Amino acid sequence: MPQEYKLLLKHADADGYSNDLECYERHGGYAALRQALTIAPAGDNTPQAQLRKRVLDSGLRGRGGAGFSCGLKWSFVRHPNPKPVYLICNADESEPGTFKDRQIIYKDPHQLIEGMIISCWANHVNLAYIYIRGEFTEGAKILNTALAEARAKGYLGKDILGSGHDLEIHVHRGAGAYICGEETGLIESLEGKRAYPRIKPPYFPAALGLYMCPTIVNNVETLCNVKHIVEMGAEAFTKLGTPNNTGTRLVSLSGDVKNPGYFEIETGKVTLGELIHDENFGGGLREGRMLQAVIPGGSSSKVLKAGEIFKLGEEEIALLDVPYDFDTLMKIGTMSGSGAIIVIDDSRDIVECLANLAEFYAHESCGQCTPCREGSLWMNKALHRMTHGEGRAEDADYLKHIAQNIQGRTICAFGEACAWPVLSFVEKFRDEFEAKAK
Amino acid sequence: MPDEAKVEEPSVIETIAVKVDGKQVAVPKLTPDWQGKLVPTTVLQACKHAGIEIPHYCYHPKLPVAGNCRMCLVHVGMPGRPGPDGKPPMNEDGSLKIDPMVLPYERGTPKGVIGCATNLIPGMEIYASSPETKEMREAVLESLLINHPLDCTICDQAGECKLQEYSMEHGQAESQFAEQKVHKPKAVDLGPRIVLDAERCVLCTRCIRFSADIAGDDALGIVNRGSYNSIATFPGAPFDNNYTLNTADICPVGALTSKDFRFQMRVWFLKETNSLCTGCATGCNTVIGSRENKMYRQEPRENDAVNGPWMCDSGRLDYKWIGSEKRLSKLNGATDWTTILAEITTNLEKAAVTSVAIIASARQTNEELFLLKKLADKFEAITDSVPRNGEGDHLLVNADKNPNSNGARLIGIAGETLGANLPAIAEGIENGTIKSLIVFGEDVTQHGISAALLEKLDLLIVSDIFANATTARAHYLLPGCAYAEKRGTFTNVKGQVQKFMKALDAPGNARAEWEFLHELVENVTGQNGFSTIEGLFNQMAGEVDAFKAKELNWAALGDDGVTVEI
């Protein structure tokens, strides 16, 4: 029977574990940092370069949504750099269905801070920020307390543990907008402006990020993993999970399962079916219910329909047998995104489900660029018309037309995020949409 | 303009080869950005070089790039990524392989790039007029129009609206939109001079960027989210800097309008005349909009050597006096110009050398000052003009409020410090050495030559356009013209000699100063001058050193003018 594999969540929920520094240190905390700071130069390779290489070799991929190689992202920043390099921890966690980063922030904040300090050291960063979702008021307090503890102990501030490296980390609270999680929107917001995402090119954070300086933006979970890579070594990390899908993933499981919640799994070692049905995970659907659909990677990912069979090269694979990883989900036309699985059973009106999502996106579009600004509300209005008895035979194509006008034409990936649910729901459940015609 | 706006000239213009709509073109590798700095040429600029206009709303050559409207989306083909050997993929014939861009996650669907923010890559193919590009444009236009009130018939921008224009050129006949439109505030008072119709706004942020980045006033922003976004000011902080009206110029649609101009006149009825602002020594280039001898507005005319595309609000709105009822329009001293000029000539001929003084105005044109200088030379007259100082700012406004102080200096009417001779003139009148005074366009009683002194004169010849204490004492009063009623040139603070054209007829008997001065000079000096402004200018250009050095002539001034040494 598939099991959880607890790497990041090893202690968080353990009895008696608290989020203070003393408890963290008692459980071996900050040993990885000490280790990282004492790496000796090897030939031309600075300790920092060696660390970055380790992260690259570990195969760590971003846990914020896109699954981009963390080591590769770091390599885009030139060293030595004439400008200050910043690191930002993206703790905005707003993708509907996602509730994993907050587990660490609330229960094990020092794990994140240690991961950040190591990452800052590795990337020559002297000033870092944690951009935390506005609604996490308590989380912000916890982080600030933890940062103060770390500062008092010399893990932060001037000359960290005698390394000669200075580092300060500040917590910045968002003010309640999903778009603040998009990295360039986040940067604008951090600069005190409206969170209007920047155009890329030219504003790639690695070159022109915070205050137009090179900036690394990583998700909470990604940064925590850095600590474990240092602790266990890149080689051992690659043994976790599956090739190119290394390490563990925090999965947020919600919707129509008996046992919703968060789980940590080895990436790709557990299937969607197991996550939904196994006792160790979702525990199955409610009595008498059948699976209708699965949204596999946060509300922005393309929906999968119960019973779907996918072709992977020569092989065929059924929906429930899909291993939960980055690559397979991409190959079947969707993504594992933020690791949030939303299960929809047959009691749900699928058009209503989509209308609900569309409302979220219409409300959260920042409105900067034309296709998303106008299209997100347009789709929402159309869907709500349909769920209010005013559907038309042509609405499926109509929705598709609107969504196609958005994807690939916007400033930020919110365009895809709002178009993909519509495109996939309409494609896979066309009958349901057509059935809404008056 | 700020210093950084100066355009650097590349020593050799390097070019880059791209294909636009199948045609190979070589375009400059670098193009000036909004601040004049040379940066890599974009797809939009490359198309412009190739003679193809990419439609755009948010892009403005003199503003930072925003990339938000997506109107400039174009489908392009790119060279592939270099392989392990470091070489990009090649065709069989050895040429670079170019692949039309597709969505990375849906390889059958073409992907566009925004022309305004995408730099050229050697070998790039730009499908500026392809069906794929057209489809992207239509989609953006459709999105822009779904919530638009479509009230063009009552919109002030009609005829100058990019939304209207692009819908005709690039739009689909019909939108599929079947929902309720979003309603937003209309006729919002943003400040004393600007009104916003939020429903017509396409949220291109040109106005925001202009205010923040050019005018240096972070006064405008966007409130709400998504489709409800709306331009707004901070509560209690009206949009009120000295450059607000430029936002109405650059607003691509009818969302921002000038309170001064809105609903006054359909733009297509307006006659356009190139002119100059006379509000200060900067000499912003303008276009006057007039109809049936009435001036309705003046707008900035782009000239990078002077004002870029901008002008200040106070200069722009300083024109109402031109059509005033109070303008001087009657001759005083005789019934017609021939008689009055003959009488003045007779009187002047009696004047002894050095008994004449001339106070000209630095609001007069080079040509007028040149003719007055001829008169002055004849009588060895002492001359000067009146200084007019105020406050300048960081952008355009100059502390010298005369449009032609430099002209007065170069022509020799005034010295380095305008007004330095005025006390001597006052003294001359006082002690009786000066018996005749010629005054143009100034109320000298405000400048140290009292009414009592004027009363002492044997001969006071005055030309002006409004009555004042000086005109009241004139033996001969010659009604002159506002700048909009004549032609001529000014020399601005930087030495830019620029010309302006006639938009309106002068009221009643008023007459362009250069015309009657030309006659007077001919009468008095016996020299034969030129009776056209072009001829007069060219004659002056041959005699005034600074103009001679640049071999100026009227035609060569062009629309932008020429800089002379000051």
Ligand SMILES: Cc1cc2nc3c(=O)[nH]c(=O)nc-3n(C[C@H](O)[C@H](O)[C@H](O)COP(=O)(O)O)c2cc1C
């Ligand atoms: C609309 C939108 C919202 C996003 N929200 C979040 C978020 O809440 N948290 C997050 O970590 N990443 C979010 N992202 C992804 C970030 O832009 C960025 O890719 C990520 O923080 C990079 O971290 P990683 O490489 O460690 O995954 C969002 C992206 C988009 C387009």
Ligand code: SF4
């Ligand atoms: S895609 Fe949507 S969220 Fe992103 S910049 Fe454009 S309007 Fe804003």
Ligand code: SF4
């Ligand atoms: S008011 Fe005009 S210039 Fe300003 S954002 Fe709207 S359309 Fe653009």
Ligand code: SF4
């Ligand atoms: S800056 Fe001077 S010349 Fe330019 S518009 Fe203003 S007043 Fe007129």
Ligand code: FES
């Ligand atoms: S002109 Fe607006 S996106 Fe390029």
